[in-house]
Structure formats: structure tokens, C-alpha cells
Amino acid sequence: MFTLGSVLDNELKSSVEDFSFETEFSTNQLMLPNIEKPFEFAQSIISLEKDLDENDNQPMFHQQKKEERKERALIKGSKGTTTLAFIYEKGTVVAVDSRATSGQYIASQSVQKVVPVNQYMLGTLAGGAADCQFFLGHLGRICNLYELRNNEKISVAAASKLLNNILYSYRNYGLSVGSMICGYDTRGPQLYYIDSDGSRLKNSLFSVGSGSPFAYGVLDAGYRWDLSKEDAIDLGRRAICAATFKDSYSGGTVKVYHIDENGWVKISDDDASELWYRYEEKEKKNK
Amino acid sequence: METYLGEKQQASQWSPYINNGGSCLAVAGEDFAVIASDTRMSLGYSIKTRYSTKYLKITEKCSIVSSGMQADIFTLHKVLKSRAQIYEQKHGKPMSTDAVAKLVSRLLYYRRFFPYYTFNIVAGIDDEGVGCVFSYDAIGTLERVKYSASGSGSSLIEPVLDNQVALKNRNDIKKEDYKLTKENAIDLVKDAITSAGERDIYTGDFVEISIIDINGTHEDKFELRFD
Numbered sequence: 001m002f003t004l005g006s007v008l009d010n011e012l013k014s015s016v017e018d019f020s021f022e023t024e025f026s027t028n029q030l031m032l033p034n035i036e037k038p039f040e041f042a043q044s045i046i047s048l049e050k051d052l053d054e055n056d057n058q059p060m061f062h063q064q065k066k067e068e069r070k071e072r073a074l075i076k077g078s079k080g081t082t083t084l085a086f087i088y089e090k091g092t093v094v095a096v097d098s099r100a101t102s103g104q105y106i107a108s109q110s111v112q113k114v115v116p117v118n119q120y121m122l123g124t125l126a127g128g129a130a131d132c133q134f135f136l137g138h139l140g141r142i143c144n145l146y147e148l149r150n151n152e153k154i155s156v157a158a159a160s161k162l163l164n165n166i167l168y169s170y171r172n173y174g175l176s177v178g179s180m181i182c183g184y185d186t187r188g189p190q191l192y193y194i195d196s197d198g199s200r201l202k203n204s205l206f207s208v209g210s211g212s213p214f215a216y217g218v219l220d221a222g223y224r225w226d227l228s229k230e231d232a233i234d235l236g237r238r239a240i241c242a243a244t245f246k247d248s249y250s251g252g253t254v255k256v257y258h259i260d261e262n263g264w265v266k267i268s269d270d271d272a273s274e275l276w277y278r279y280e281e282k283e284k285k286n287k
Numbered sequence: 288m289e290t291y292l293g294e295k296q297q298a299s300q301w302s303p304y305i306n307n308g309g310s311c312l313a314v315a316g317e318d319f320a321v322i323a324s325d326t327r328m329s330l331g332y333s334i335k336t337r338y339s340t341k342y343l344k345i346t347e348k349c350s351i352v353s354s355g356m357q358a359d360i361f362t363l364h365k366v367l368k369s370r371a372q373i374y375e376q377k378h379g380k381p382m383s384t385d386a387v388a389k390l391v392s393r394l395l396y397y398r399r400f401f402p403y404y405t406f407n408i409v410a411g412i413d414d415e416g417v418g419c420v421f422s423y424d425a426i427g428t429l430e431r432v433k434y435s436a437s438g439s440g441s442s443l444i445e446p447v448l449d450n451q452v453a454l455k456n457r458n459d460i461k462k463e464d465y466k467l468t469k470e471n472a473i474d475l476v477k478d479a480i481t482s483a484g485e486r487d488i489y490t491g492d493f494v495e496i497s498i499i500d501i502n503g504t505h506e507d508k509f510e511l512r513f514d
Binding site for chain 1 (some may be wrong): 300304308362392395396397398399400401402424425426428429430432480
């Protein structure tokens with residue numbers, strides 16, 4: 001008898017390795033090394049620890065050790081940085097930056113941090129880029145299968161719950177996913193925040209990443225439920241621009257998307273520093 | 288070993304990874320791609336061998352270069368080559384470049400908890416005949432770009448490519464007027480990796496360069512500094 005968990009496992013199995021050549025090539029899940037503490041090993045090799053640290057209350061030398069471990073870690077995975085999304089009367093606005101850093105080196109200024117799940121749902125990428133890309137791509141596949149099997153569009157609540165359950169089963173493996181599932185379904189505009197710790201939160205606005213405090217400042221100040229479409233898009237853009245200005249881990253280009261009952265649309269793609277100068281010019285003119 | 292403060296002292300732990308150095312880069316043009324890597328394999332302060340290939344031709348339209356740990360590079364290339372063969376025999380046609388790019392990303396993410404210590408670049412011609420370059424991190428983050436560099440000399444090469452291919456921070460040329468020709472791209476790649484060899488101790492000896500266009504792959508080799 002198929003339980004939901006085993007169905008997902010099967011799908012994850014078949015999507016990771018697409019063929020099976022008897023036992024030599026067949027796989028059950030992502031490969032784990034055959035040692036006695038695989039997750040500790042994995043976490044010591046790759047430094048992808050998220051910014052919010054549970055050890056914040058511990059004495060200084062424990063924190064220093066963690067910083068040293070991060071520096072010693074051989075492989076610095078690409079980390080994502082500032083993303084935000086909010087829902088309002090007419091739909092959902094998603095705005096992201098496009099910088100990926102590995103350690104202090106800017107790995108790329110043109111990363112796609114918004115991954116389409118289907119025509120009316122977007123997922124954002126923050127934390128470990130590879131983890132988010134893989135699991136959001138997998139979510140897209142699952143949602144597609146759901147639509148084919150049930151002949152109806154999957155709700156944002158259900159899609160986010162599916163992802164949440166998968167990530168909960170990988171809890172403590174050292175994954176780093178701070179993703180937002182944003183969409184428009186029969187209940188209207190919806191927004192969920194999914195974490196690799198296993199949290200799933202529903203709210204009308206979220207910002208995720210190292211630049212999120214700066215984005216929240218602008219976002220919280222300007223947010224209202226009855227914004228016009230133009231104002232809402234501009235709010236999202238200005239919030240990310242503020243974050244790229246102050247946070248060194250955010251930058252590149254500012255991309256803004258809008259989701260309504262007709263699906264998602266990419267609104268704009270502006271270079272972050274050029275955008276800042278444009279806003280400065282506007283302020284000068286207004287004065 | 289615990290001190291009285293409760294601090295755990297870590298004895299230097301054995302690591303399965305070593306870095307054999309080397310640099311790789313790739314540049315994509317309108318209807319071609321150029322991909323190059325050096326061939327030096329180092330270990331600490333010694334050179335283990337002057338010729339150890341980091342390049343693999345996967346199909347006539349697609350190649351991969353990797354830098355990092357030579358053992359993982361060898362294994363990844365071996366697995367990739369066999370998967371490409373299986374695909375061709377199953378589907379009756381060679382893998383498209385987009386398919387290869389996604390496959391590499393999956394192979395790397397499969398080892399998410401014990402990664403291949405490789406930094407890869409895939410380059411080739413896509414189905415529409417446009418040149419493409421895909422860059423990865425160690426665990427398979429996939430991104431399609433116009434140019435990329437990886438390895439020990441990447442921080443020396445990448446700014447040059449930013450300036451010469453993407454025309455960033457330049458006041459003398461307008462983007463609309465500029466087109467990257469094949470000859471310019473080949474010269475640029477050769478110069479970039481030669482310059483990396485001047486300033487990076489792990490880059491040198493020989494360079495394997497390969498030009499991929501609609502007619503297939505043309506491979507070449509030239510010398511760098513041996514010091």
C-alpha cells in the first residue's frame with residue numbers, strides 16, 4: 001500500500017537516477033558516505049550554514065570555533081541572498097536580487113533566484129543555491145504529476161506542504177533552503193515561507209536572506225493591502241534596491257515578478273546600482 | 288580532548304579531499320564556443336605531472352572542463368562519458384548540450400553529502416546553434432552564462448572576461464557596436480589563460496583549447512610556462 005511518504009521517495013528515487021542497471025547502479029536516495037557520522041562530515045566539508053544561528057546565546061569561544069570551521073570548510077557552496085514577496089489585493093509581487101557568493105568571492109551576478117513551479121506559482125531561492133534549485137525543480141515535477149493525475153490545478157497550500165514534508169525528512173542533513181512559494185489559486189493570492197529546518201509559515205509578506213533586514217525596512221513602511229499594481233511593483237523593487245545598497249552579499253540585478261489569476265509575468269530586470277541612481281535622481285527632482 | 292573551559296580541541300582531521308590546482312575557462316559566441324584548461328597537476332608545492340587532462344569531449348557539440356581534485360575529475364568524467372553513451376544508445380541520437388548541462392548538475396547534486404571536489408564548466412552549441420556556457424559550483428548549482436572561469440586562476444581570469452566579453456566598466460566601446468568573432472574569442476581565451484599562468488603557481492605547462500561550432504569540435508594544444 002502506498003503511503004504519501006513512500007510515493008514521494010519513489011519519485012525522488014526515479015528522478016535522481018533515471019535508469020537502473022541492477023543493484024550496481026540503482027540508488028535509493030542522495031548518496032551518503034559510509035562513515036559513522038555522515039551529516040557532521042557533510043556539514044564540515046561544505047559551509048552553507050544559514051545566517052540565523054541557534055548558537056547565538058553561547059559564549060564567545062564557541063562562536064569563534066564555528067567561524068573557524070566555516071573558514072576551514074573546503075567547499076564554499078553558492079549562497080543566495082535577498083528575496084522578498086508579498087500579497088496584496090490584486091495579486092502577488094515577488095522581487096529578488098541576483099548575486100551568488102562563495103565565501104567572499106562573487107560567483108555570479110546573474111543567478112536566477114526565481115524558479116517557476118508552474119504557470120501560476122513561483123518559488124524563490126535563498127540559502128544554498130544547489131539545494132533550492134534541486135528541490136524547487138522537484139516540486140515542479142510533483143505539481144505537474146498532481147495536475148495530470150487529479151485533473152485540477154494544485155493549490156499553493158498543498159504545493160508548499162509537499163515541499164515542507166520532503167524538507168522535514170532531510171532535517172539535520174545540513175541542507176540550506178529558505179524558499180518562498182508564491183502563487184495565485186482559487187483562494188486568491190497566497191504566500192508561504194518554507195525552510196530547511198522544517199518550518200512552513202503563511203503570511204502576507206516575507207523577506208528572506210542576508211539583506212532581508214534592509215528590505216523589511218522599506219517593505220513594512222510602504223505596505224498596504226489596497227496598493228495599486230504599479231505601486232506594489234515599485235515597492236518590491238525599491239525594497240530590494242535598498243537591500244543591495246547596504247548588504248554586500250546582495251547585488252547584481254533586481255528582478256520583479258507579478259502573479260495574478262492569469263499566471264506569473266516578469267515585470268522588470270534592472271541593474272541594482274543604476275536603479276539606485278535613478279531613484280536618487282527622482283528624489284532630487286521631487287525636492 | 289576537553290580543556291577545563293569545556294572547549295573541544297580538534298586534532299587535525301584527515302580529509303578525503305586535496306586540491307590539485309589548475310584553471311579552466313570557456314567563452315560562448317553567437318554560433319561557437321571556446322573552452323580551455325591547463326594540464327598541470329600539483330600537490331602542495333610539487334608538480335606531480337605536467338600533463339593530466341582536465342578536458343572531456345562529451346559529444347561533437349559539447350565538452351566539459353573541470354578543476355579541483357584530479358581523482359574526482361577523473362571519476363566524474365568517467366561517469367559522464369558512460370551516461371552520455373547510454374543516452375545515445377537508448378535514444379538513437381547524441382545528448383543535446385542542455386541535457387548534458389542538466390545531467391552534470393544532477394550527478395553533482397547526487398553527491399550532495401559527499402561532493403565531488405570539482406569545479407566544472409560545460410560549453411557547446413545548443414539546439415538552435417547558439418554558443419552556450421554553463422557554470423557550476425561543487426554541488427551542482429546550474430547557471431547558463433556567456434563566459435566562465437573556474438579553478439585556482441579563476442579570480443585572475445574572470446575580471447578579464449568581465450571586461451572583454453561583457454564589456455563591463457568600459458567607456459570606450461558601445462555594447463551595440465561590438466560583436467565577438469571567433470578569432471577574437473580564441474585570442475582572448477589564449478591570452479587570459481597565459482596571463483593566469485604568469486601569476487598563479489598552479490597554472491602552467493600546457494593548455495588544451497577546443498573550439499566548438501556547427502561543424503564539430505576542433506582541438507588544439509599549446510605550451511605555457513614550465514616554471
